[in-house]
Amino acid sequence: MVTILIILAIVLASLAIWQLMRVFEGTSKLKGDTSFVPTDAENGYQGKMMFLFMFGYFAFFAWLYVKCVPLLLPESASEHGVLLDQLLGFNFLIITIVFVATHVFLFYFAYKYTFSKDRKAYFYTHSNKLELLWTTVPAVFLAVIIVYGLSAWIDITDEAPENSLTIELYPKQFDWTARYSGIDSTLGASNYNMISTFNPLGVITNGSVAQMQEELKADIVYYQEELEKAPKGGVKDEELTETIAKRKRQLERVSSFEGLNAASLVSGDDDVLVKNEFYIPKGKSIEFIFRSRDVIHSAYMPHFRSQMNCVPGMTTTLNFVPTITTAEMREKTNNPEFEYMLLCNKICGAAHYNMKMVIKVVEQEEYNKWISEQKTFNESIQPAEEGVASEINLSGNEISMIEQ
C-alpha cells in the first residue's frame, strides 16, 4: 500500500515538473529569449550565489569546528602521541590557510568577473614568473612538512627499548585476546596448528602439545568410525577420508613441535591470557606484537595515537609509552566512565564494528597486583576449565557458523 502511494507520489511529482517545464518553455518563447547562454539576470544572480556560498561554507566549517572540537579525542595518552598532535596541528594550520585563501580567490573571482557585455576578458595565456612562484612556494612548504613528518615517523617506528613490557594482541573473528609473557619475560612459541578450544592462541608447551595430540587422535578415531558407517563411494565417504587425512597431517605437524628445544617448550607455561580488558602500567614502554588467527584485523588504539594491522601469516609490532592512567584521564575529561579502547579497524566480517577490548592504564604497583592475580596458561589448560574454555570459543565462532 505504502509502496503504491510512493510510486503515485513520484509519478505526480514528475507530471507536475513536466507541466512546469512547458510553462517555462512557453514564457521564454514569448519573451523572444532563445539564447543558449545565461541571461544577464541569471549571471548576476549566480555570481552572487557563488560569493554567498563561500561565506556559508566558511560558516559551516566554523560551526562544525566549535561544535566538534570539544568532542574529539582527549589529549594523547602516550608519549609519541603528543608529538603527533603537534604535527597534526601544524599541518592543519598550513592547510587551513591554503584552503581559506584559495576559496576566497575562487569564489570572489567568480563573483567579481561575472559576465558583462561591455567588458572583454583579459587575454592572459601564461606567466612564467607566476607559475614558478606557485611551484616553488608549495614545494618549500611541503619540504618542511616532509622533514617534520618524517622525523616524527622515524621516532615512532623506532624499535622498542630493551626493558619494554611485551604484550601480544591476538585477534580473531570477532574478539581479541591479550597475552603477557609471565615471569620469564618471554612469550612462549605459538603456532596456528595448535589452536583448540583450550588454547585459543596456539601456544606451544609440553602440556598443550600433548593435549592437542590427544584431541587430534580422538578426532581421527571418531571420523574413522563415521567412515565405516558411511556408504562406500559416496560424497560423504570422500569428505570423511579427506578430513581424516587432514587431521593426520595436522597431527604430524603438531608432533614435530616436540622437537623444539626444551627451554622454548616451557616458556609458554607462565604466559597469561586475558580477554575483554587488559592492563598496562603507566610510564613503561609497551611493545605490542600482533598476529591474526583468520583474516586481517587492525589494532587501533586512538587514545594512544597508535595503530597496526594484524595479518595472518606474519607478525607486526608497535610500541608506545602510556603517560596518563585511566583514573587520571577520567578526571581530565570529567567523565567517570571514560575508558581507553582497543578497536578493530580493518574490515573483518559481520561483527567488525563490535570487536573491542578495554585498556586499563594503571600505576606500576596496581599492574603488578593485577597480573599476579591472573591465571597462567598452564593453569588454564587444566581440564577443570574445559567448560569455560569451550564456551569462549563457541561464542567466538558463533557468527561465522550461523551465517554459513
Added chain:
Amino acid sequence: MATEAAHKNDHHHEETFISKYIFSMDHKMISKQFLITGMIMAVIGMIMSSLFRLQLGWQGESFWILNFFLGDKWAPEGILDPNMYLALVTIHGTIMVFFLLTGGLSGTFANLLIPFQIGARDMASGFMNMLSYWFFLASSVVMVGSLFIETGPASGGWTVYPPLSALPQAMPGSGLGMTLWLVSMSLFIVSSLLGGLNYVVTVINLRTKGMTMTRLPLSIWALFVTAIIGVLSFPVLFSAALLLIFDRMFGTSFYLSDIHIAGEVLEQTGGSPILYEHLFWFLGHPEVYIVLLPALGITSEVIATNSRKPIFGYRAMIGSILAIAFLSFIVWGHHMFVTGMNPFLGSVFTFTTLLIAIPSAVKAFNYITTLWKGNIRFTPAMLFSIGMVSTFISGGVTGIILADSALDINLHDTYFVVAHFHIVMGLSAVLAMYAGVYHWFPKMYGKMMNRKLGYAHFWLTFVSAYGVFFPQHFLGLAGMPRRYYSNSEFPMFDEFVSLNEMISVFAIIGALAQFIFMFNFFYSMFRGPKSSQNPWGSNTLEWTTPVEPIHGNWPGPLPVVHRWAYDYSKPGKEQDFVPQTVPLEEGELDGGAGH
C-alpha cells in the same frame, strides 16, 4: 587514411535500428551507451548509499524502505543486517569508483570527445570500441546480478582484501558473491583495456592536419594520459584478481598462510595478504587519477570557454598532467603505512605522495587564475566546474595530512579518509561529469538542457555534498572507524549521534536532487529546444560538426587546424572566440606555441 576511405564508403549505406542503436560502432552512439549505463549504475550506487546512511543516521531503527529494497532476509522488520551493510558499502564503492567514474566517465567522454576534438571520423577501431562497451555492459550486469543471490554480494569492502575475500567461511559475501565480483571485474578490465588502447592509438594516429600535440585541447591530453595509465595499471589488478581466483578455487596459497578459521586449520602456507595489497594498490592509486584526470580535463574546457579566456598556463597544465601520471605509479604504499611495512619504505612513499601535491597545486592555481579578469558566464556546466575546483582543493589539502605516514597511523581507515576521498575523488569527478554532460549535451542530442533546473540541481547537489562529507573529517579525528555497521558499541562515539543524523539528512536531500537532473536529461533529450551549431561559442572542433550528428562527423573533408584551442577574447579579434579552424593572420602568434 585507410579508415577514412572506409568511412567514406559506408557513409551512405542504410543503418538498421540494431546497427544504429544497439551494436553501434559509431563513437557518438557508444559514448551515449556508456553514459546511460553509467547513469543506471550510479542510481543503484546512490540508492545503496542512501540505504546504509539510514542505518548510520538512525542506528538500529526500523525503516520499511530497507525492507522494501532488501527483503526479509537482509532487513528483517526493516532493520539492516550487518552483513548486508557491508555488502552495500562494498558494492556502492565498487560501482562508484569503477562503473560510474571509470567506465562511465572515461567511456562517455573519451568516446565523445577524442574523435570530435582531434578531427577524426571515428575511433581507430570501431569494432574494439564496440567490444569495449559490451564488456562493460556484461560486467555491469554481472555486478548487479550478484545483488540477487542467496548469500548476498561481495562484502569485504571495495578493496576485497584476502583472506576475508578468499574464504567463504569468513563471511557469506565471500562465497558466490565474491566469485561474481571477480568475474565482473575481469570483464571490466577487458573493457577498460580495449577502450584504453583504442583511445591511445586514436590520439596518436588520427589527429587531423595541423592538430599538433601542443594544440590539443586539455580534455584530450587528460583523456589520453588517463588511457595510458589505465593500460599500464589495470593488468596488474587483473593478475591480483587472477591469483585470488586461484586461491579461492584451486587451493593455491598466494595470499594465504597460517590460517585457522571456523574451527579448521587451512593447509595453505607461505602466501601473504600483503602481496595482494601491493598488487591492488598498484592499480588502486593510479585508479584515483584515472578518475580525476578526465574530470580535470573537462573542467579545463568548461572553465576556459565560459570565462571567455584562455586556460592559464596551458603548457604547465600538460606538464602537471604528465607529472601526476608518472608520480601516481610510485605512491601506492601510502595505503599501507600501517601494514607493518619497513619504516624506511614508508618514508619513501610519504615523500613521493607529497610530491604529487605540487602539480596538483599548480592545476588549482591555474584554474583560479583563469577566472581572474575573465568574463564569466554561469552556465550550469560552469557552476559544476567551479564547484569541482572547490572540492578538488578541499579534498586535496587533507591528502597532505594522510600522506604523512606518522599522521596516517591514527587516521588510517577512519572517517577522515572517507571524507578525504569522497571530496577529492568522488565529488570532484561527479561534479565534473555533470559539467561535461551539461556542456556537451547539445553535441550528444542536438538539444539544450533546461538551465533553471540545472541551477537547482547544482546548488542542491553542491550544498548537500559538502553537508555529507565535510563533517566526516571530524568523525575521523574523533577516531571513528569506517566500515562500521554501528557506532553504538563504543560510548566514545555517542556524542556524534546528531551529527550522523544531519549527514544522513543531507545525503537523502542530495540523492533526491539527482532526480531533477534525470528528469532534465530525459525531458531535454526529447523535448528540449534545438541547439545551434556552437551554442557556447567554443573554439574546439566538435562545434564545427553539424547539429544533427552524422556518421563520419564532418560532411565534407576533415577540418584543418591552425591554432590552439584557447583563443578566447584575443585582442584585435571581433568575436570573443576564434575557432581552431580559423587560419592565423599575418604575424599572429599561436597561443599554444608560447611566446
